[in-house]
Amino acid sequence: MAAAAPPANPASITTLAVERSLASRKRDWLGQVFQVVLLLSLILSLAIIVFLLSNVLGGAWRVWTDRGTDFLTEGGSRQAEAAGVWQGIRGTLTLVGFVVLLAFPIGIASAIYLEEYAPDNTLTKFINVNIRNLTGVPSVVYGLLGLAVFVRTFGLDRNDEGGLTGGKSVISAGLTLAVLVLPIVIITSAEAIRAVPRSIREAGYGVGASRWEVTRMLVLPSAAPGILTGTVLAISRAMGEAAPILLIGANTGFFSSGNQSFVEQLQGTFTALPAVIFGWARETSEFRDVTAAAIFVLLVITVLANGTAVWLRNRFEKQW
Amino acid sequence: MNQLTEQTLVTVTLPESSPERSGDAANRADDDSVFSLRGVNVHYGSFHAVRDITMEIPRRQITALIGPSGCGKSTLLRCFNRMNDLITTAKVSGSVIYNGENLYDSYVDAVEVRRRIGMVFQKPNPFPKSIYDNIAFGPKVNGIKGNMDDLVEQALRDAALWDEVKDKLKQNAYGLSGGQQQRMCIARAIAVQPDVILMDEPCSALDPIASARIEDLMTELKAQYTIVIVTHNMQQAARVSDRTAFFTVEVDEARSSRTGILVEFDTAQRIFTNPSDSRTEAYITGRFG
Numbered sequence: 282m283a284a285a286a287p288p289a290n291p292a293s294i295t296t297l298a299v300e301r302s303l304a305s306r307k308r309d310w311l312g313q314v315f316q317v318v319l320l321l322s323l324i325l326s327l328a329i330i331v332f333l334l335s336n337v338l339g340g341a342w343r344v345w346t347d348r349g350t351d352f353l354t355e356g357g358s359r360q361a362e363a364a365g366v367w368q369g370i371r372g373t374l375t376l377v378g379f380v381v382l383l384a385f386p387i388g389i390a391s392a393i394y395l396e397e398y399a400p401d402n403t404l405t406k407f408i409n410v411n412i413r414n415l416t417g418v419p420s421v422v423y424g425l426l427g428l429a430v431f432v433r434t435f436g437l438d439r440n441d442e443g444g445l446t447g448g449k450s451v452i453s454a455g456l457t458l459a460v461l462v463l464p465i466v467i468i469t470s471a472e473a474i475r476a477v478p479r480s481i482r483e484a485g486y487g488v489g490a491s492r493w494e495v496t497r498m499l500v501l502p503s504a505a506p507g508i509l510t511g512t513v514l515a516i517s518r519a520m521g522e523a524a525p526i527l528l529i530g531a532n533t534g535f536f537s538s539g540n541q542s543f544v545e546q547l548q549g550t551f552t553a554l555p556a557v558i559f560g561w562a563r564e565t566s567e568f569r570d571v572t573a574a575a576i577f578v579l580l581v582i583t584v585l586a587n588g589t590a591v592w593l594r595n596r597f598e599k600q601w
Numbered sequence: 602m603n604q605l606t607e608q609t610l611v612t613v614t615l616p617e618s619s620p621e622r623s624g625d626a627a628n629r630a631d632d633d634s635v636f637s638l639r640g641v642n643v644h645y646g647s648f649h650a651v652r653d654i655t656m657e658i659p660r661r662q663i664t665a666l667i668g669p670s671g672c673g674k675s676t677l678l679r680c681f682n683r684m685n686d687l688i689t690t691a692k693v694s695g696s697v698i699y700n701g702e703n704l705y706d707s708y709v710d711a712v713e714v715r716r717r718i719g720m721v722f723q724k725p726n727p728f729p730k731s732i733y734d735n736i737a738f739g740p741k742v743n744g745i746k747g748n749m750d751d752l753v754e755q756a757l758r759d760a761a762l763w764d765e766v767k768d769k770l771k772q773n774a775y776g777l778s779g780g781q782q783q784r785m786c787i788a789r790a791i792a793v794q795p796d797v798i799l800m801d802e803p804c805s806a807l808d809p810i811a812s813a814r815i816e817d818l819m820t821e822l823k824a825q826y827t828i829v830i831v832t833h834n835m836q837q838a839a840r841v842s843d844r845t846a847f848f849t850v851e852v853d854e855a856r857s858s859r860t861g862i863l864v865e866f867d868t869a870q871r872i873f874t875n876p877s878d879s880r881t882e883a884y885i886t887g888r889f890g
């Protein structure tokens with residue numbers, strides 16, 4: 282059929298018209314520009330991350346090939362070739378232990394109280410808003426708080442020597458980090474509890490369960506995945522914070538712990554991976570590779586912690 | 602939810618048939634009624650939702666509450682087992698006398714009340730657990746003795762669901778169809794061996810066949826239980842209920858208030874064939890609501 286010839290029947294006229302209108306539909310060019318801008322920002326941020334990671338990985342790789350696992354088991358040293366992250370890892374895990382033991386029970390209990398028990402009045406709302414605000418307070422402020430309260434007030438006795446917490450100690454740092462993540466734990470747990478549908482609670486009360494039974498047997502299991510997600514955030518945050526522990530007086534490299542009792546160790550000086558990284562980053566350029574390697578170790582530990590929590594969360598979800 | 606805390610401090614066992622309590626003579630309803638409501642008013646904050654309800658609920662019969670949307674049927678139904686305690690703003694006055702005891706007396710334990718007076722909700726609300734655990738939950742928290750497997754089986758048989766689920770008791774209850782879920786919720790209510798079952802529009806989410814099954818079920822259950830049902834389906838009320846209460850909304854333009862009132866309460870037969878109030882007649886013939 283010739284191009285100029287009119288179509289044979291009316292049906293194909295319609296088809297042509299539809300085809301044309303579909304093909305020549307005017308593009309929403311503003312939308313396209315927007316899409317390109319979004320894509321570019323994604324690429325930019327990915328590029329930055331890749332650049333940083335390759336930097337870190339490069340250093341970490343050189344340390345690994347030179348020294349293998351020695352780097353993980355050695356303590357601090359003035360020589361870059363001998364410096365290891367063992368004390369940092371141990372310190373970070375101890376601090377996380379504090380957070381898990383202190384902030385999680387207190388935070389989850391507070392969330393349960395706020396959501397299930399507290400009267401729905403202005404005081405409760407006021408408390409809620411303030412906890413929410415606390416999650417936005419810069420961590421350095423918590424560091425100052427820890428310095429004032431745990432290090433000075435509870436840490437020094439009348440002769441300005443080590444008191445209850447032992448001053449610049451593991452205990453002071455652990456308490457500070459626990460306080461720092463407490464609002465996060467409360468808010469995320471409260472949100473998870475609030476997300477449990479009202480109908481589930483009503484069903485529970487409807488068969489004669491008490492409030493505690495409804496909370497323990499119905500609400501908490503349903504909220505558990507959400508609560509676990511909150512605790513992941515809290516642990517990652519606690520592991521990565523440098524400012525508060527530096528303020529409290531983390532050792533930034535060279536210290537040795539002798540044969541002390543458990544309590545003495547807790548009251549003794551401390552360090553953590555972010556503090557180790559901070560210390561090495563200020564050293565001479567010989568320390569550049571070990572710094573990168575330490576950052577890599579911190580990343581791996583954070584990813585492991587997150588992975589564990591995600592795994593736990595999925596397990597809980599499957600049980601339902 | 603706050604009232605609940607005070608109430609749970611005191612545990613009172615409500616007797617199946619009330620003993621002669623001195624001074625309670627006035628409270629004692631005749632033996633044929635399970636509940637007698639005396640001047641019940643419900644407020645949500647300053648909103649007067651239900652006014653001055655006085656009625657008797659007969660034992661081992663089906664009582665239907667009907668009326669236009671928003672007239673306070675659910676609100677009133679939730680007074681029968683103190684479910685309104687869960688709504689902070691709700692305030693109930695007057696007395697809801699259950700076998701001679703006022704459920705709203707300060708010494709009465711709301712948790713114990715709800716064990717004896719079970720509830721089935723408008724939307725099926727299974728726990729996110731297995732079918733078995735759904736049924737076993739109530740007996741477990743109430744410390745009911747006996748073989749749990751038998752208990753679960755009996756409840757599911759009573760709810761006419763056993764044959765459909767006996768091979769998948771360990772599966773999640775959300776895998777059931779809507780109608781099956783609702784019958785499972787009825788089984789869950791039955792499993793704690795209550796005295797009364799309250800049902801708030803139990804068939805509204807179901808197709809006619811599933812509704813018919815639940816209606817049959819109710820007729821069977823009334824041999825053992827007293828049933829109070831809220832329904833929007835007039836045919837359903839006419840079919841299953843022995844007595845029917847018609848509520849309506851009284852609108853006061855001046856004070857812009859909408860309050861639910863009880864218009865007429867009689868045998869279903871009378872309400873649906875020969876109502877004495879013109880508003881009832883208008884509603885059941887479909888000229889209103």
Ligand SMILES: Nc1ncnc2c1ncn2[C@@H]1O[C@H](COP(=O)(O)OP(=O)(O)OP(=O)(O)O)[C@@H](O)[C@H]1O
Binds near residue numbers: 673688861
């Ligand atoms: N939790 C609540 N807070 C405030 N007001 C409420 C609450 N629940 C119900 N009401 C109000 O009380 C009145 C009665 O509501 P209710 O749910 O008892 O009506 P209903 O007769 O069950 O209606 P429907 O047939 O639509 O279910 C309505 O005006 C409603 O807006």
Ligand SMILES: [Mg+2]
Binds near residue numbers: 675801831
């Ligand atoms: Mg209703």
